[in-house]
Amino acid sequence: MNTFEKIQKVLSSKIVGIAGCGGLGSNCAVALARIGVGTIIIADFDVIEESNLNRQYYFYNQIGKKKTLALKENIEKINPKVRVVAYDIKLDSKSILNLFSGCDVIVEAFDKAEMKQMIIETIMTDMPEKPLVCGVGMAGWGDSNSMHVRQFGNIFFCGDGKTEASEKIPPLAPRVSIAAGMEANTVLAILLKDEIELSGSYSTTII
Amino acid sequence: MALKIILNNKEETIEKERLTVAELLQIKNFIFKMLVVKVNETLVKKQDYDSTVILPGDKVTVLHLMSGG
Numbered sequence: 001m002n003t004f005e006k007i008q009k010v011l012s013s014k015i016v017g018i019a020g021c022g023g024l025g026s027n028c029a030v031a032l033a034r035i036g037v038g039t040i041i042i043a044d045f046d047v048i049e050e051s052n053l054n055r056q057y058y059f060y061n062q063i064g065k066k067k068t069l070a071l072k073e074n075i076e077k078i079n080p081k082v083r084v085v086a087y088d089i090k091l092d093s094k095s096i097l098n099l100f101s102g103c104d105v106i107v108e109a110f111d112k113a114e115m116k117q118m119i120i121e122t123i124m125t126d127m128p129e130k131p132l133v134c135g136v137g138m139a140g141w142g143d144s145n146s147m148h149v150r151q152f153g154n155i156f157f158c159g160d161g162k163t164e165a166s167e168k169i170p171p172l173a174p175r176v177s178i179a180a181g182m183e184a185n186t187v188l189a190i191l192l193k194d195e196i197e198l199s200g201s202y203s204t205t206i207i
Numbered sequence: 208m209a210l211k212i213i214l215n216n217k218e219e220t221i222e223k224e225r226l227t228v229a230e231l232l233q234i235k236n237f238i239f240k241m242l243v244v245k246v247n248e249t250l251v252k253k254q255d256y257d258s259t260v261i262l263p264g265d266k267v268t269v270l271h272l273m274s275g276g
Contacts, residue, residue, distance in 0.1 A: 020276060022276050023276050024276040025276075109276055110276055111274055111275060111276040112274050113240075113241040113272040113273050113274045114241065116241070116272045116274075116276075117241050117242075117243055117272050120243045120270065120272075121243060121250055124243070124245060124250050125250055128248070135275075135276050136270075136271075136272060136273060137273055137275065138275050138276070139275045151216075152215065152216070152245075152268050152270065153268070155270070157270070159275075161271065162273070163273070163275070164273035164274055164275060165273070165274050165275030165276075166274075171275045171276065176275075176276070179276075
């Protein structure tokens with residue numbers, strides 16, 4: 001088996017929960033689907049609007065569709081072996097615990113800071129051992145080297161940690177994709193920790 | 208007397224004998240409106256910032272959140 005086959009074998013039994021299917025969630029889910037995460041649980045209540053297409057992994061002909069259904073459709077086109085479980089729901093503490101307690105890793109992919117705070121507090125209080133990967137600060141353009149990953153116990157922060165999205169500083173595909181890619185990369189490293197042995201000099205850390 | 212704590216994985220010395228979460232946020236200029244604060248393993252809610260005292264050696268995590276995604 002080559003390394004990617006070994007990776008696929010490990011990932012095929014893993015479950016990742018993604019809270020939110022906007023710019024972070026859709027791009028992160030697609031990256032995880034490509035490499036073969038076995039089960040991806042997605043949740044969102046929103047409908048695709050034209051303004052979402054500047055960064056979210058949807059197509060023009062999907063405008064008006066539920067994000068969860070459209071994302072499931074898109075993932076199935078990319079990798080039909082992935083099992084996508086989609087919940088059309090506005091997440092709160094209770095539903096996060098219900099839907100994601102069986103996941104190996106949870107991805108925070110909300111847009112609003114209040115929702116990011118809610119999921120972090122929920123996981124810290126009720127599932128402190130569960131790895132949670134968050135996206136924090138990815139609006140604007142340029143300044144690629146400010147994007148980084150920080151670890152606080154089982155919580156990982158991906159992004160520049162400073163730029164708030166606003167009318168003046170919108171979230172756009174390039175930097176949102178970097179943050180979503182960092183989230184997916186962190187998830188992958190957590191899932192592969194102690195699973196893949198490579199001989200030689202290559203070694204990797206989670207962050 | 209100064210107070211030694213671990214703040215966001217780094218050792219910090221605060222020039223105060225008694226320190227609350229509210230005072231720490233002010234001293235460190237953590238003025239962002241959306242925060243998650245944890246002292247050791249306990250989550251500290253906004254209404255408890257004034258009454259929660261930080262002791263020497265405490266591990267304090269202050270996470271600053273902003274919209275975008």
